[in-house]
Amino acid sequence: MAEAPFGLLAELTHRCPLQCGYCSNPLELVRRTAELTTDEWRSVFDQARALGVLQFHLSGGEPLARKDLPDLVGHAAGLGGYVNLVTSGLGLTAARLADLHARGVDHVQLSVQDAVRASADLIAGVKAFDHKLTAARLIGEAGLPLTVNVVLHRRNLDHVAAIIDLAERMGADRLELANTQYYGWALRNRAALLPTREQLAEAGAVVAEARGRSRMEIVYVIADYHEAHPKPCMYGWGARQLTVAPDGDVLPCPAAGVIDDLGVENVRDRPLGEIWHRSGSFTAFRGFDWMREPCRSCARKEIDFGGCRCQAFQLTGDAANTDPVCSLSPRRAEVDLILAEETTTPAVLAMRKPAR
Amino acid sequence: MTDLDATPRLGKGVKTSYDQTRESHVVLFPEGVLVLNDTAAAVVGLCDGRTTITGIAARLAEDFDGVRPEDVAELVARLVARRVVDTDG
Numbered sequence: 001m002a003e004a005p006f007g008l009l010a011e012l013t014h015r016c017p018l019q020c021g022y023c024s025n026p027l028e029l030v031r032r033t034a035e036l037t038t039d040e041w042r043s044v045f046d047q048a049r050a051l052g053v054l055q056f057h058l059s060g061g062e063p064l065a066r067k068d069l070p071d072l073v074g075h076a077a078g079l080g081g082y083v084n085l086v087t088s089g090l091g092l093t094a095a096r097l098a099d100l101h102a103r104g105v106d107h108v109q110l111s112v113q114d115a116v117r118a119s120a121d122l123i124a125g126v127k128a129f130d131h132k133l134t135a136a137r138l139i140g141e142a143g144l145p146l147t148v149n150v151v152l153h154r155r156n157l158d159h160v161a162a163i164i165d166l167a168e169r170m171g172a173d174r175l176e177l178a179n180t181q182y183y184g185w186a187l188r189n190r191a192a193l194l195p196t197r198e199q200l201a202e203a204g205a206v207v208a209e210a211r212g213r214s215r216m217e218i219v220y221v222i223a224d225y226h227e228a229h230p231k232p233c234m235y236g237w238g239a240r241q242l243t244v245a246p247d248g249d250v251l252p253c254p255a256a257g258v259i260d261d262l263g264v265e266n267v268r269d270r271p272l273g274e275i276w277h278r279s280g281s282f283t284a285f286r287g288f289d290w291m292r293e294p295c296r297s298c299a300r301k302e303i304d305f306g307g308c309r310c311q312a313f314q315l316t317g318d319a320a321n322t323d324p325v326c327s328l329s330p331r332r333a334e335v336d337l338i339l340a341e342e343t344t345t346p347a348v349l350a351m352r353k354p355a356r
Numbered sequence: 357m358t359d360l361d362a363t364p365r366l367g368k369g370v371k372t373s374y375d376q377t378r379e380s381h382v383v384l385f386p387e388g389v390l391v392l393n394d395t396a397a398a399v400v401g402l403c404d405g406r407t408t409i410t411g412i413a414a415r416l417a418e419d420f421d422g423v424r425p426e427d428v429a430e431l432v433a434r435l436v437a438r439r440v441v442d443t444d445g
Contacts, residue, residue: 004377006389052377054389080373082384107369107386145369147386173368174386217439219387 002277002286004052007241009059009254012041012072014246014355016061017090019125020113021349022151022186022193025061026257029355030246038068040268042075044244047272049079053242059086061246061355070099077104084109086149089135090128097138108139109147109176114155115162123155125351136170147174152203152223153193155349160203164210164218175216177207179223181231183255183310191347194339200226225335229300230307230323237285237309242276250275252282255310259319285309290320294328358409358429358436362443365405370440372400383440390440395420399431403441 014029036044045056056076063069064087076083085100086109112132114120120129139146148167152160160177167175179200180186180193195203200223211218224231234241234253243251248267251257257264263280276282284290288301295306306312307323315324316331324331358364366372371384381397383390392400398419402412409432413425435441 050377052375054373054375054382054384082371082373082389084386106371106384109386145386 007055008048008053009057009243012063014061015065019351021189023352034247051273056081057084064091074103089132092135107145115166140171148172149176153180154195157195157199176219178221191342192349194343224325228327232304233308236305238282259313358432360409364403364441364443
């Protein structure tokens, strides 16, 4: 038996008022009519808790777009889970927040696009910036812990000092500065988002300095294309967390749907625990036995788990290959070529389409 | 090493719970879970913002053998590093 998962990322809906061009949702967005019902989500939470899940990350899209969010929050909290609301902040009024807090939200993660209103609204595709300031104020007044999450890329990386200042003013307890990971919409927009090495070096120095003085916990997610070794993606396939998509598809990570022939299963057809422990999609890359060289004999496999399966699939066509961002991968030269070509050419950032 | 007169308390947004699946006490915080052994669970349970490290060690000595204040201080320091416990203020 595999170890039990700690976290469930519940993508309650793909509907969202924002249109960020780096959205981690898949290009094929789930339609509203295909979303799990309230009772189905309740059952997913029950099954997840029985399986060992302790953290419920209620995300989307925008989870506030689900009218039954208070009900789902209450259900997850009632199971003894830690309830993390992952939101754009749009539509978060004082009354809604008070209700969600009373029903058991433990923590709020609020997305911010940039430190400057005009730039932030341009990236979000809508006038979102002022709503986020309001949301942060309401979260602070409610006494809830706040994490501000900012996806970094070519268009805002130079503003990272101002972004850190903004998060301080918003009263954040934690700040996640996450360089864009290239899946879904971000992969489509990669040429418009990839930063230069110089941008990353400067931002890295700013972040290191801020960590020394800030009262916030600052988490910095690396830009893996520029690194010599891959990220420890999900801390291993099917190891700690699972994702349930709005339509009930059960995934080892939010991007895993891109891998052809993975055989993704749906919680409408098979119990969650069986999918976690026994499905082909979850066992395909669990542990170390699936690895080829250079990963198989590499000491770093215990550190990075061979990197990301989705990235290996997207860039090499085979999910069992070493993540090609690794300097030990025979395909690393292709990543260097992408960096050389795509960080020097201006490209248009295409907005995410709204889910229907 | 945490000062023996410090009075640790749980950090903002940190919850404790008992997990039947793992048959363990756990600490839940914004982006993580700590599965605690019995001693650690007892220490966390006494992080109430009033009891000193020395006091926690004395209470633990009632149930566990060979508990030294220095060991409690070291464990608390590890919990502080994970932002699960605060000792300032």
